[in-house]
Amino acid sequence: MARLNLLEETRFEKVPVTVYPSQSDASIHVANRIASLIKEKQANGEKAVLGLATGATPVKVYQELVRQHKEEGLSFQNVVTFNLDEYFPMQPTADQSYVTFMKKNLFDLIDIPAENINIPDGTIDINQVQAYCEAYEQKISALGGLDIQLLGIGRTGHIGFNEPGSAPNSGTRLVTLDDLTRRDASRGFGGKEYVPTKAITMGVGTIFKAKEIVLMAWNENKAEIVKKAVEGEMSPEIPATYLQLSNNVEFILDEGAASLLTRFDTPWLAHDVVWTEFLTKKAVVWLSLKLNKAILKLTDEDYNNNGMAELVTEQGPAYNINIKIFNELQRTITGWPGGKPNVDDTNRPERAEPAHKNAILFSPHPDDDVISMGGTFIRLADQGHNVHVAYQTSGNTAVWDDDVLRYLEFVQDFAVAIDDDQGITSKIYTEAREFFKTKKPNQVDPEIIRTVKGLIRKGEAIAGARFVGLPDENIHFQNLPFYDRTKFSKEVSFEDDILQTMELLRKVKPQQVFAAGDFADPHGTHKVCFDIILEALLRLRKTDEWTKDCWLWLYRGAWHEYPIHEIEMAIPLSPQEVKRKRLAIFKHQSQKDVPVFPGDDPREFWVRAEDRTSDTAALYHKLGLADYEAIEAFVRWKFD
Structure with missing residues (x-):
């Protein structure tokens, strides 16, 4: 058997x-x-x-x-x-x-x-x-x-x-x-x-x-x-x-x-399954999209003809299943990513209290915050939450060499304009030009050039976070050591990174942590950054009381979105909010037009971000839910 x-x-x-x-x-x-x-x-x-x-x-x-x-x-x-x-x-x-x-x-x-x-x-x-x-x-x-x-x-x-x-x-x-x-x-x-x-x-x-x-x-x-x-x-x-x-x-x-x-993906087509709540939700969403029919329009015949007869037999008729799954999807949608105060939150993705939460958004690179969840970022700040952002790495790898010279030339010219001593800048500029003349493909930059590139991205990140509405004291640059260490060795310790993250978390004491859950990121940085956050939280949960009220929400980046059946919080964006998010992304000028590492997608990051969120909204609408301009999606990490 x-x-x-x-x-x-x-x-x-x-x-x-x-x-x-x-x-x-x-x-x-x-x-x-x-x-x-x-x-x-x-x-x-x-x-x-x-x-x-x-x-x-x-x-x-x-x-x-x-x-x-x-x-x-x-x-x-x-x-x-x-x-x-x-x-x-x-x-x-x-x-x-x-x-x-x-x-x-x-x-x-x-x-x-x-x-x-x-x-x-x-x-x-x-x-x-x-x-x-x-x-x-x-x-x-x-x-x-x-x-x-x-x-x-x-x-x-x-x-x-x-x-x-x-x-x-x-x-x-x-x-x-x-x-x-x-x-x-x-x-x-x-x-x-x-x-x-x-x-x-x-x-x-x-x-x-x-x-x-x-x-x-x-x-x-x-x-x-x-x-x-x-x-x-x-x-x-x-x-x-x-x-x-x-x-x-x-x-x-x-x-x-x-x-x-x-x-694994559609097991009901291969063999008899145990119809758990998760599998039922996944199968109903799959059936709706496969037949291009809203969930509430699915019939017993649709289920029977597509390998889901047992589900109808166990939980049917189809209408009962449809209503249940439709309601579950509807409840993921909220305009209050920090929780809506003074309401019954039984069926809401986030808690109503405290009304104003401490929230920290961890961004692996200096632009992942606005690219991945810029609309939600803006909404949290607009709704009065104490929002912090932590840029985990400098992102200095992803800056064009030409930009280094452009910024150094500005500093030189500024020094001349105010009649200041420009000797140090001039020396760095000369050394940078000489290095770039003979630089080999994929050669690691000297420390001073990595510093300049990191500062370029730091300035862009500050501009983006300020545009969102954050005060300067809530903008944190971790510059985690692993990022530069791995340029020289694959055998590195992450202990410094974990301890630094623990220190920041203790300072903020957040009720909400947002972290990149895009583990298929082709460069691998997102997964490393998540592992550091997770280890920091796991250690803190053993000693710090505030962690018992701390939820960890995962977002995905520019590469792809969570499938609909996995989404636990969906934040709809209006056309105006989509535009505000786009302007926040535009603050990252070094990543606009043609970034150093575009991946296998020729679209600019802001276009990918808008297409991804509009596609998510379109899928919700195809399932029979409201028609939104865009939706940013999140999944909650379960510690227990």
Whole structure:
């Protein structure tokens, strides 16, 4: 019976999929499989031939293998490795080289013989590439093929650098990189224009010859492409779908990457479910949007024809379910983000008392506050709450070099105008110009330039917060140490950051904390900043009485919004408030037009913000609720 249920659950999946609670759990499992293979081959006097991948996905696998080498004596003397790919052209000593990556994360930390390491050569003469690729294939074949091949998956669906259009029988070759792939790599190179346009990669056919293929994917930002690869039709547009043809493949996912698979996203379509309140709400919203019918117009037949017959049987008729879910959604909408005083708050998202709350908005970068929840920020200040804002990082990475010179030139000219000594500024200006002339892509700026860039963003943040209505004493710049430390090392302590955050929270004693919950932020800063806030609050809850009345609300950034069924507080904005929010965003001039790190969305941040909030409002309206200009959405973090 258990086997039958498993088959029923996974019937939409065309490849074997194993889901782990976390990336760490999954990575340790994969590392153990590799270690077992190595030991088995050692016992038989054979070589273990590994196909390895690069990027963020396999890093924790390599960390666990290194740990087992250092602490448990796992030897790599009998291991031969072949890496999937390398940029072309690419010097092996470059920071972005996969040679550098593999040495840093694995090879320099274990006892593998140097002659057993094979990585595509990014320095080969273009006229010799074809012969080189053929020799790479032959070397793999001469060793009996790959015993296990590790893969990640790109957002284009590429495996290795086999981009859309790759053939299922393709071999090792030179390829042209997709624009999205280059955009995703742009942060590591200091801009897309510096990312190579080509790469040498093993082919799909080469990968297929491996005795075992393990594709790993982590986090929600990979969920969409994972669903297409696992459940979609085979297509050259998504090369990972070719893995459906293999009998030796397994997808290893964490819960985020698996979240859009049918058995997790719409489980009622895959198997019998227990209709919890949350699942019922999710299913009814899904049905309404799928049929393009307001919730109150859904019928028993609609439920029966779309895999939800059991729900109607248990909780029906449809009208009763519709009314219940409609009311739940209606109650999320409030014009009082700090709570409406002197009213019954039983069915409201926020408490009525105290009427005027202490609130603190944590902004990972200096503009996340107004981009993500600018309308709510303004509303809280207008309604008389004691609102604070804390800018967690300087954001100095995201300032153009030209802006540094422009501001320094202003200071110089101002010094001349008032007949002041400009020697220090002139010296900084000269040094900055000389540095920028020879600055390499993605090179870390000297401390003084990072300071200037941070001050540029600080000034913009102050202007935005003042525009919202905050007094200067309620504007806090944390400049958390991790932000600059991680520019030089990935192994950093966050203790200073946590203690500083605890100190600020004790000073404000907020009833409301707003924090970025956009954990799919492609740069990772939002997640780190949230973890710091959460740890600070958890520690304070053990000692400080005021924390018992402190609620933590999460907002999302410019990348995407919470799904409707998860939203617990929805703040509608009028056309006038949308305009005020836009003007607050405009105070961040260094991020306007073309920011340094725009992500994969060509729209300006203010356009993304307005489109996101208007889309949320439109979804509420499609479900049959009021028609608002825009809605900002929040989810409450549950501590207990």
